[in-house]
Structures are given as C-alpha cells and as structure tokens.
Amino acid sequence: MIPTIRRVAATPFTVGLMAFAALSAMLSVSAPASADALQQQAQAVFGSGEAPPRQSSAVEAALGRVLFFDTRIGRDGTNCGTCHEQSKGGADGRKTALGAFGRQGKRNTPTIVDIVPQISMHWTGDRESLADQAIRALTAPPAYAHASADEALAVIKALPDLNERFNALYDDGVTAANWGKALSAYQEHLVTTSAFDRYLQGDAQALNTAQKEGLKTFINTGCAGCHNGRLLGGTSYQKFGIVADYTQYIGSQEDIGRMAFTGKESDRRVFKVPPLRHVVQTAPYFHDGSVAELKDAIDIMAKVQLGRTLSDDDNQAIQTFLQAVTAPMPAELQRP
Numbered sequence: 001m002i003p004t005i006r007r008v009a010a011t012p013f014t015v016g017l018m019a020f021a022a023l024s025a026m027l028s029v030s031a032p033a034s035a036d037a038l039q040q041q042a043q044a045v046f047g048s049g050e051a052p053p054r055q056s057s058a059v060e061a062a063l064g065r066v067l068f069f070d071t072r073i074g075r076d077g078t079n080c081g082t083c084h085e086q087s088k089g090g091a092d093g094r095k096t097a098l099g100a101f102g103r104q105g106k107r108n109t110p111t112i113v114d115i116v117p118q119i120s121m122h123w124t125g126d127r128e129s130l131a132d133q134a135i136r137a138l139t140a141p142p143a144y145a146h147a148s149a150d151e152a153l154a155v156i157k158a159l160p161d162l163n164e165r166f167n168a169l170y171d172d173g174v175t176a177a178n179w180g181k182a183l184s185a186y187q188e189h190l191v192t193t194s195a196f197d198r199y200l201q202g203d204a205q206a207l208n209t210a211q212k213e214g215l216k217t218f219i220n221t222g223c224a225g226c227h228n229g230r231l232l233g234g235t236s237y238q239k240f241g242i243v244a245d246y247t248q249y250i251g252s253q254e255d256i257g258r259m260a261f262t263g264k265e266s267d268r269r270v271f272k273v274p275p276l277r278h279v280v281q282t283a284p285y286f287h288d289g290s291v292a293e294l295k296d297a298i299d300i301m302a303k304v305q306l307g308r309t310l311s312d313d314d315n316q317a318i319q320t321f322l323q324a325v326t327a328p329m330p331a332e333l334q335r336p
Contacts, residue, residue, distance in 0.1 A: 047230045049200025056185030063165050064186025069335040073155055074144040076100050084112045086333040089281025095289030100145035108289035113190045114277045118234035123287045125272045126261040130187050131180030149176045192327035207324055214321025217314050222306045231275035239270050243307040249300045250290040278326045
C-alpha cells in the first residue's frame with residue numbers, strides 16, 4: 001500500500017511510520033467475497049457505529065449550551081458560537097479562526113459535532129480535554145480575551161441568571177472547573193448518526209453501491225491507516241508530509257506543529273490526525289485552511305502521506321464515501 005521509503009536512522013518518528021505502514025497493510029481490502037465481508041472489515045477498522053456513552057447529564061449540557069452562545073461573557077461579545085456555526089458544519093468556514101476584537105487565529109477551526117472521543121483537543125494536542133480547552137479559552141486572546149480566569153469568572157458571577165444556574169447545579173457555584181464541565185457536557189451531547197454509522201451498526205443497505213466502493217477505496221488507498229475509529233481520526237498524531245514536503249502543495253509556510261507545544265524536534269510538522277466526520281461540510285481544509293476544495297485535499301493527502309497519485313475516479317469514490325460519513329447538524333447547535 002505504501003511506497004518504499006529510503007532508509008533512515010531509527011527515531012520515534014520512523015518507528016511510528018513503520019507501525020503506520022503495517023496498519024495500512026493490515027487494513028487492505030481486496031475484492032471481499034460478499035457485502036458482509038466489507039461490512040465486517042469496516043466494523044474492524046471503524047468500530048460499531050455506536051456513539052460512546054455520555055458522561056454528563058442533560059441538565060449540565062443545557063447550561064453548557066447557554067454559556068456557549070452567551071454574548072455577555074466575552075469582552076467584545078465573542079462567544080463559542082462565533083466560531084462554531086450550525087450552517088458551517090460546526091466550524092466557521094474561514095481559513096483560520098477570527099476571535100475577539102477581530103484577532104486572526106493561526107489555525108483552522110474544527111467542527112465541534114461528533115468530537116468524542118479524541119486523545120486531545122486542538123491541532124497540536126495542546127489541550128488535554130474539552131474541559132481544559134473551555135477553561136483556557138476564558139483567557140485566550142483569540143477567544144474571550146480576559147486578562148485572567150478570575151476576571152472572566154467575575155463577569156459570570158455578576159450575571160444573576162448564570163450565577164443562579166451554576167449554584168443550582170454545582171455545590172461550589174461559579175468556578176473555572178465548573179465552566180469547563182458545563183461546556184464539555186454540551187459538546188459531548190452534540191452527536192449525530194450518519195448513513196455510515198447505520199452501516200456499521202448492521203444495516204447493509206445504509207450505503208449505496210457507490211458509497212461502498214468509496215469505502216473500499218478509502219481503505220485500500222491507505223487513508224484508514226490514520227483515519228480510523230468512529231470519528232475517522234482524532235486518536236493519533238502524525239507528521240504532515242510523511243513522503244513529501246506538504247508546503248509544496250498547499251502554498252503556505254511551514255508550521256512546526258506539535259513541536260511548538262512539546263519542544264521536541266521529532267514533533268516538527270506533527271499534528272493530531274483530524275477526524276473526518278462532517279468533512280464535506282467544513283471546508284477549507286488542513287491546519288491553516290489553505291485548501292478550499294475537498295477534492296484537492298484528498299489528492300494532496302495521497303501524495304504527501306502515502307506517495308500516491310489518485311485517479312479522478314478514486315478521488316471521486318473517496319468523496320462519495322465521505323458524504324456518507326456526514327449527517328445533518330443537531331438542533332442543539334444553535335442559540336437556545
């Protein structure tokens with residue numbers, strides 16, 4: 001599946017690359033004897049199609065929804081909903097996020113729909129969890145832009161309706177930890193069921209013939225080597241540009257990726273593998289939003305990650321499959 005690569009000294013990255021190659025080979029599908037064989041193959045790679053059990057209550061999620069869209073907390077009215085819109089697939093449609101006071105962010109905004117479970121948050125994994133991301137957003141310049149968490153919490157405490165809801169739900173009322181819990185709960189409840197989920201759950205007719213061919217192409221091409229599990233990604237880190245320099249294809253400068261967070265040279269250009277659920281709704285693509293069309297993003301990934309040049313038919317087949325992985329946005333992804 002993956003072309004031969006010149007020998008280099010063993011490093012954590014090359015060891016990871018060998019594991020990636022082995023996984024891709026293991027996932028290879030060659031003319032399943034029956035439709036059931038493909039379905040079983042998909043279940044082994046992507047799981048059962050069932051959403052993970054929720055760890056939070058509907059009441060906590062309801063508070064998180066209110067906080068998510070509240071324009072009174074951020075210093076200029078910016079809120080979580082500013083960058084995560086229902087009409088944009090839970091993202092914002094921009095190359096990179098636009099935060100408080102018009103501050104331009106560095107990286108592309110991911111969807112917040114169907115994002116559990118993942119190993120971390122953000123492109124570089126510099127947020128441990130949804131709660132961690134929410135808490136740190138309170139003081140992040142691109143988001144709420146408060147000078148400190150205490151300043152942000154004081155704003156919330158001064159709003160009687162919010163203060164009352166926190167006190168009713170949490171013994172210690174308004175705290176940064178409880179802010180994180182509520183927003184995490186809300187996002188945990190943003191779950192959809194796609195045609196591909198139904199297929200994994202056992203409905204062999206949930207995908208049409210073209211979508212099944214696209215699924216086979218997605219696996220055979222090697223995409224599932226990283227984009228696996230229920231979210232089709234989000235469970236590992238990978239260098240962007242395993243076999244070719246990605247900057248030659250996306251027209252932007254190098255982003256050192258996870259290295260900026262860990263300080264390790266081995267993490268240069270390494271990013272969390274992004275989930276592909278709802279990918280057809282969340283253009284533009286890549287960490288810097290540099291690619292506008294899904295077709296181009298697929299071609300680039302094949303070249304720089306797998307050393308392959310896709311035919312137009314194979315590219316279209318993968319696009320067709322990815323359409324089956326998306327679903328209508330949940331009604332909860334709008335202001336209550």
